Amino acid sequence: MPPLALANRVTQVTPSMTLAISAKAKVMKADGLPVCSFSAGEPDFDTPDHIKAAAKAALDQGKTRYGPAAGEPALRQAIANKLQTDNDLCYGPENIIVTNGGKHSLYGLIMALIEPGDEVIIPAPYWVSYPEMVTLAGGIPVIVPTTADQGYRITPEQLRQAITPKTKLFVLNSPSNPTGMVYAPEEIKALADVVVKADIWVVSDEIYEKILYDGATHLSIGAVSPAAFEHTIISNGFAKAYSMTGWRVGYLAGPAELIKAVSTLQSHSTSNVCTFAQYGAIAALEGPQDCVATMGQAFAERRQAIIQRCRSIPGLSCGAPQGAFYLYVDIQPVGLSSLDFCTQLLDEHYVATIPGSAFGSEGTIRISYATDMETILAGMDRLEAFVKDRLG
Template structure:
């Protein structure tokens, strides 16, 4: 069968592939410690589930507006105004089938063949693939542990060309968990304001932060930065709603209208009754978010100490999200070979850094219980000792 060229330009998600393999091994009765998926291990909070059930009972099961239920768009706009200092109205919001879909819709709406999109590495696996599907050119800018895996203003300035259309900014970051400080965000905004380009600010982990780390959306820096910013987010991470497939994009009205046109011919509206769960997530009690955040903070301390106590491994302590980005550069294995062998021999699932554009590293998700963390780290330590 002859397939479309665009499909051959992209790679399957290595994250999903390894997570699926780990789940298959578990189904076979093997004891797998999985640190692969970026998925909270908590149940969706009860008041959110109740709101969706109520919507079902009230018959909210029919087609809705392609851009999302008006009440949800209004709730998202209110959240962005009050929490993030971003002056959006409901007309600036489109509800999408997950945060990933918001970014895919953005790329398909904004990028023309040959347009360049600046993506700092390490990056979330889907960013460059989405650009390729839109016939754009991913411009990968490597970062290092020495800079906290953050792009500098100088690097951003050097990467911009007349063909640059978009700069993708992810803070808190997947896969590194690092957060750009307010001063760092302001410095990047100063570069952006000097050019005709947009920033796609992926802020889906914004509520999962530790210590004194602050979150500042680049669009809140100044009116000029706001005009050049589109914000992608969703409900999966902070509210443990991964399977609900609820995300959103906030941006200029012209862009949102164009995305709505695209969405009306692809997915139409997001599941109607699920959207009422999202309204409850935004407007209901937020103590559930803090409970999960505290649990992640405890796990972060345990797993970071364990990893940094293993000779041959090292990692920065993340500021947010629920990932460690671990250097395996001293072990003499590619990240793919390392992860495959670790899974086969020790039944521990991690994601190779090559999937994130950073060979010599692995991503370890600590969105799992402390018992699994302790058992998995024991196995990881045993595996690494055998490699040395």
Template sequence: MKLAARIGEVTPSVTLAVSAKAKAMKAEGLDVCSFSAGEPDFPTPTHVVAAAKQALDQGKTRYGPAAGEPELRAAIARKLQQDNQLPYQAEQVAVTCGGKQSLYNLMMALISPGDEVIIPAPYWLSYPEMVKLAGGTPVIVTTTAATDYKITAEQLAAAITPQTKLFVLNSPSNPTGVVYTPAEIKALAAVIVDRDILVVADEIYEKIIYDGAEHLSIGSLGPEIFARTITSNGFAKAYSMTGWRVGYLAAPLEIVKAAMTVQSHSTSHVCTFAQFGAIAALESPQDCVEAMRQAFAKRRKLMLDALNAIPGLSCPTPGGAFYLFPNVEKTGMSSLEFCEALLTDYHVATVPGAAFGADGHIRLSYATDEATILKGMERLEKFVKSRL
């Protein structure tokens, strides 16, 4: 059977593969410490669950508009105006099956063969694959620990060509956890406006920041950059709603309509009653978000302190999200070799940095309980010491 050529261009998700292997090992009775999946271990807040249950009881189980329930689109627009100073109107918001679909719809609606999309590395592993599926060309700009794994305005300007259509900005970042400062965001915005390209701001981790870090939405800096900004976000990370699959895209109206044309012929709309849970998440007190953020902050310190005590490993302090991205090059192994041996021999699941465009690193998620973190880091230390 001959498959479409585009499938041969796409790399399967390593994150999902590692997570599946770890779950299979657990099912066999093995004690696995999993730091692979970017999924909060907290239950979804009870008021969110209650709102979805109420929607079920009220019969909200029918087809709905492809762009989302009007009440949710309005609630998202209010959130973006109040929290992010982004003057989107409800008609400029589309509800999608998770943040991932918002980005996929965007690429399919915006990118044509020959178009270039600038992606800083390390990057979330799905960005370049989505660009390839749309027929575009990912232009990877490598960043280093010297700049805290952030692309500079100078690097962005140098990467832009006549074929450049879009720049992908992820802050706080997956996999590094870095948060761009307001000054850095302003410098990038100046280049985007000057060179007249578009930017998609993936802000899925915006609520999970530490040490006084400030999240600044790039589209809030003025009318010129706002007109060139597409914002992607969702409910999975901040509200522990990963399985609910509710995300959203906010953009100039023409782009939103095009993205919804794609969605209308693929998934149609998001699960109806789940959208009413999302409304409750936005319109209720945000104490649950802060409680989870504080727990993540404690876990971050626990894992980072343990990691920095391991000879041969080095890791910058992340300002957001729930990942560490240490350098493991001193072990002499590739990131894939490192992760496979660590999982097979010591039953600790991590994700190779090669999947994120940065071999020589691994990604660890601390979105798990403290006991697992302590046990897993002890195993990691034994493993590294056996390889040095």
């Protein structure tokens, strides 16, 4: 066997810590251990019946063959309609590519847009894959720290100061993974003003747009003005709002030239997204939306319970997430690194959480409440016991 010399690009990135911890928790559970998993960003609900029925019907109709690399025309049109109706974004099907999940839409974008040396501004805490994708493309992740005091939101002044002649892209995620924060409309407008004046691109990751609480509203940055629209790229998908994580259907919306470039890349990597799954996605967009509201109500109830429980534990503190299904917890008084905290909590009390270091924010952990109330209450009891043990 010849020496195995891996490409240097592989050594520059790290595996997803969220997936690694989730996998470890699943193995422990399979071994019979009573694991309470707060690690994965995955709704515990089954995919709604009308979506599954549409995919089954597509199978029965023989929708099992190769399709266009950019996606089924009917789904691209449905996505364009959705973006116009829900987000006030004027895209046509030529501005849409269907991808293998929302993550793949972002990967395709980065590979098509970012060249070696290009800078990409990423507010921290950030979703774990943003900087890794930029690094794989030879770009430079420019991490801008935010704090709990500022609601984990990047300010227009922070964004302005981070921009250099090498800046090509700003990554915006609202509602946020991992913090659950949501930018208010006036904050989105202020950030859009900076983007337009600097003449840079912004990609808005809107995968959690339909999961909101306490009257929070989602404004897509591209809807702020015609000028903002011309600087905006949209990433979204079906995993969170419709509990379709395993279906792997996402999409990217942007200028036709960009979408064509991403489609070319996709044609040489994955080709089309699973054909019959795309018909399920059409049903998700065009069918009844009460399933979204039902799941949202369950998330709201769990959110309230987990906030109250967390705030009752001495040594821990948290804000109230306005969207998504994550609680971002400050653990600094406990005196452990976030990785040590999560590792010991899982090994000793069988509770899986994600260290803030994975999101570029030490001294914190992320707790996903996309699980049933029984698991939430049991897991928080164990978390309290763990913290009390450490604080004496």
